[in-house]
Amino acid sequence: MPDSLDQLDARLLAFAQARDWERFHSPKNLAMALAGEAGELLEHFQWLSEQQSAALSPEQTRLVALEMADILIYLIRLSQRLGVDLIAAVEEKMAINETRFPVDPEGLAAEDEPRRA
Structure with missing residues (x-):
């Protein structure tokens, strides 16, 4: 399991290359996917009060964490493609x-x- 941004970066790049996804991972496509995942994160909080949003159940927190992971994955991939x-x-x-x-x-x-x- 990666414990640094550099290790995560390398793992994500290897994952994409092994599946020949580099051809699909243009900066435009990655930015669009990132925006979509941010929308999916928002869905978990839609219609919740401030108090409810700060008191998620363990299962809700797990689902939010997975959406956050998707966002980080696309953000790192975008940084790779742009050299940021x-x-x-x-x-x-x-x-x-x-x-x-x-x-x-x-x-x-x-x-x-x-x-x-």
């Missing part, structure tokens, strides 16, 4: 967010409402 270092991209984005959304001296976000990264 995901860790470096996250580091860059976090540096941008730290500047855009500073913390006040009391440790609270400077803005009242959470914003998307």
Whole structure:
């Protein structure tokens, strides 16, 4: 079982190559599949209250985890096809967010409402 992003990356690439899926895994197709999987994740939370969404049953949590896994798989495959270092991209984005959304001296976000990264 992979325990690092690099190992997972290698395993996913080998899996796709062994099945000759590289020809189907264009950046466009992977991005579309990623969006579809994100939609499937949303289905698990549709119509739930905030409280219900934070108190999923073990089975619901397992199903959500599998959808999250699908999303990560497609995201890693997309990064492979585009030559994007995901860790470096996250580091860059976090540096941008730290500047855009500073913390006040009391440790609270400077803005009242959470914003998307």
